[in-house]
Amino acid sequence: MLNKILFFAELQEKIGKESVEIDVTGKTVKQVKELMDSEHGLVKVHDAMTAINEEFATSDMVIEKDDVVAFIPPVSGG
Amino acid sequence: MLNKILFFAELQEKIGKESVEIDVTGKTVKQVKELMDSEHGLVKVHDAMTAINEEFATSDMVIEKDDVVAFIPPVSGG
Amino acid sequence: MEKLFQIIEEPISIEKTVGLVSRRDAGAINTFIGTVREFTKGKRTLYLEYQAYQSMAEAKLAEIGNEIIDQWPDSKVAITHRVGRLDIEDIAVVIAISTPHRADSYEASRYAIERTKEIVPIWKKEHWEDGEEWIGNQTETKSFVSGKPEEGDMC
Amino acid sequence: MEKLFQIIEEPISIEKTVGLVSRRDAGAINTFIGTVREFTKGKRTLYLEYQAYQSMAEAKLAEIGNEIIDQWPDSKVAITHRVGRLDIEDIAVVIAISTPHRADSYEASRYAIERTKEIVPIWKKEHWEDGEEWIGNQTETKSFVSGKPEEGDMC
Numbered sequence: 001m002l003n004k005i006l007f008f009a010e011l012q013e014k015i016g017k018e019s020v021e022i023d024v025t026g027k028t029v030k031q032v033k034e035l036m037d038s039e040h041g042l043v044k045v046h047d048a049m050t051a052i053n054e055e056f057a058t059s060d061m062v063i064e065k066d067d068v069v070a071f072i073p074p075v076s077g078g
Numbered sequence: 079m080l081n082k083i084l085f086f087a088e089l090q091e092k093i094g095k096e097s098v099e100i101d102v103t104g105k106t107v108k109q110v111k112e113l114m115d116s117e118h119g120l121v122k123v124h125d126a127m128t129a130i131n132e133e134f135a136t137s138d139m140v141i142e143k144d145d146v147v148a149f150i151p152p153v154s155g156g
Numbered sequence: 157m158e159k160l161f162q163i164i165e166e167p168i169s170i171e172k173t174v175g176l177v178s179r180r181d182a183g184a185i186n187t188f189i190g191t192v193r194e195f196t197k198g199k200r201t202l203y204l205e206y207q208a209y210q211s212m213a214e215a216k217l218a219e220i221g222n223e224i225i226d227q228w229p230d231s232k233v234a235i236t237h238r239v240g241r242l243d244i245e246d247i248a249v250v251i252a253i254s255t256p257h258r259a260d261s262y263e264a265s266r267y268a269i270e271r272t273k274e275i276v277p278i279w280k281k282e283h284w285e286d287g288e289e290w291i292g293n294q295t296e297t298k299s300f301v302s303g304k305p306e307e308g309d310m311c
Numbered sequence: 312m313e314k315l316f317q318i319i320e321e322p323i324s325i326e327k328t329v330g331l332v333s334r335r336d337a338g339a340i341n342t343f344i345g346t347v348r349e350f351t352k353g354k355r356t357l358y359l360e361y362q363a364y365q366s367m368a369e370a371k372l373a374e375i376g377n378e379i380i381d382q383w384p385d386s387k388v389a390i391t392h393r394v395g396r397l398d399i400e401d402i403a404v405v406i407a408i409s410t411p412h413r414a415d416s417y418e419a420s421r422y423a424i425e426r427t428k429e430i431v432p433i434w435k436k437e438h439w440e441d442g443e444e445w446i447g448n449q450t451e452t453k454s455f456v457s458g459k460p461e462e463g464d465m466c
Contacts, residue, residue, distance in 0.1 A: 008209055009279035010290040030158075051277070054212040070209055070277075074292030077213075077278025078190050078208070078239055078249055078269055086364055087434035088445040125447075128341070132367035148364055148432075152447030155361070155368075155392060155433025156345050156404055156424055170325050174344065181448035183348035186341070186420075189329065193411060244335050256348060262421050265341075269413060298338050 001025050003063060005032070006070035011048060015040050024069065032069060048073045061078040079103045080143055083110070084148035089126060093118050102147065108137040110147060128153045160234045161217035163208045163278070168236050172251040176234040182254035186261035188269050190244050190249040206239040206248060209277040211238070216276045218224045220268055222252070228264045231255045235268060237278055248280075315389045316372035318363045318433070323391050328405040331389040336410035341416035343424050345404040347397050357438045361394040361403060364432035368392070371431045375423055379408070380438055383419045386410045390423060403435075 002021040012018055026033045029050045036042040048071040050057045056072075063069060080099040090096055093114075102110045107128045114120040127150040128135045134150075142146060160176055174185055192204050221233040237249045251268045255261040281290045316330055329340055345360050376388040406423045410416040427433075434448045436445045 006209065008277065009281070009292070012207075013290075051209075051212060054209075054215055055296075058220055067196070070212065072209070072277050073279060073290065075273070075277055076280045076291040077208070077276050078273040079399065086432065087316070087362055087447070090362075093447075129364075129367060132364075132370055134430075140391065148367065150432050151374070151434060152429070153428070153430050153432055154435045154446040156362070156428040170329055170342075172461050174325055178346060178400055179348040183346055185344040185346060186346065187325075188413065188416075189340040189342065190413070191333060191340060191409075194335040245333055254346075258343065261343070262417060264397055274352060289381070 001065060002067070004068045005036075006068065008071070009073045011042060011044060011071050011073055014044065015042055024063045025065050025067070027063050028059065029057050029061050029063070033059075033071075036071070044073070045071055051071060057072075079145060082146045083114075084146065085143070086149070087151045089120060089122060089149050089151055091094060092122065093120055102141045103143050103145070106137065106140070107135050107139050107147075108154070110154050111137075111149075114149070123149055159214070161214050161221060162236050163210045163217075164236060165238065165240045168238050168247045168250045170247070170250055172250050173234050173236050177232040177252045177254040179232060179254060181230075181256060182232065183227050183256055184258035184261040185252055185254045186258075186265040187253075188249070188251040188265050189247055190269070192246050192248060194244045196282070199284060201244065202285060203244070204242045204248070205281040205283065206237075206242060207279050207281070208237065208239045208279070210239075213277050217272065220271045220275070223271065224268060226266050227267070228255060228260045231260060231264050231269065234262070235272065237272070237276070268283055268308045314369070316369050316376060317391050318365045318368050318372075318394055319391060320393065320395045323393050323405045324404045325402070325405055328389050328407045332387040332407045332409040334387060334409060336385075337387065338411055339413035339416040340383050340407055340409045340439040341413075342408075343356065343404070343406040343420050343426070344402055347399050347401050347403060349399045350427070352427045354439060356399065357440060358399070359397045359403070360436040360438065361392075361397060362434050362436070363394045365394075368432050374428065375430070377428045378426065379419045379423060382422070383410060386415060386419050388419070389424065390427065392431070394433070406421070410438060 001023045003024045006019045032044045036045045051070040079101045081102045084097045111123045114123045129148040130145050217235045224233050232254045234252045253264045314427050368407045372390045387409045409418045
């Protein structure tokens, strides 16, 4: 039941890795963010959007089995 | 006292050459156009703008010695 | 055959990107090229580092392409964004849009770069003489929320 | 060193034209590429023939460049127009404008192509299966008068 969680930009630097694998199935996006904050000190995760399987997600969406979760800090491409 | 007169696009095809050398010093642009119409049957010269030494000219401007006159049909570059 | 929407690490070929949208029934191709500027608000940039969530970024670029086809049905779009280290004057992004008539090519191109800056998961880190920073809301981009308006709060 | 404003007979290099305006203090380069379209108002074009009053055309392109610097002071402009026989999809004109910020590059580029179509002495002749015609007022260009408003009537 492990989910892949992806980090980019400053979140990636802060946590020191590109991804982690943890079980967050059944949790809401909001709950996963709180977990990142409390467990990994990732305060800035609250400024990030979240993508589930490469689609932007709202905070009340629930993570399902095998879902890939990515935190998307404010983008600055172009 | 010859002036060079340049023709482009359909005017050039109509008159059959890129330029002629005639003396139009002292004439206005309007008079030169009328000359082109009466002498060479260049009716469409009246739809063209005129450039004197590569600058657009008004119909009352007078051609001076050594001036190069060009008739500029409606442009269609780009 | 190159992809219409892609994230690459190598220098971007403008001709190649334009070639992807050139066609017999287009008379106009507008191209936007984003380059690395040396000075931003008086501060000197040494170089930039771009990072992307590649698969999602390419999907979002393709989504922008679809949005453009919806609004300008007779257009063809290609967008290539580079990642990795970029020096001053290097090309970060090339957008090419062909349309039968020119007004549409300008409007669609402008739309494409604005949307790219809003919704595509790409980040740049500025490196200065006295520091470095990942750029986001704090400086250049607008409110993040506009990226994907949906019911409920975004996060 | 290529000229910023030129009329040439050979195929236009987009990269080269863009290279003329690329610089360390520009972050945006807008490029407009005009290509030969096969169908215009349902009529099939076989090929085009462009003719220019070369010296005056280059002077007028440079004049447009100056108009742009007046309105967008921090821009750099290059315009190359091709003459001679052009086939479908060939590039007739490339306009490249670099500015520090992107909005200006779009506006200045749009201005450049509109002015080019108004005041630069270049003509195109369309060749169809059943005929040919020099294109001017009758189809594409707007009232000629706007090209150079001066006192008195234009002629």
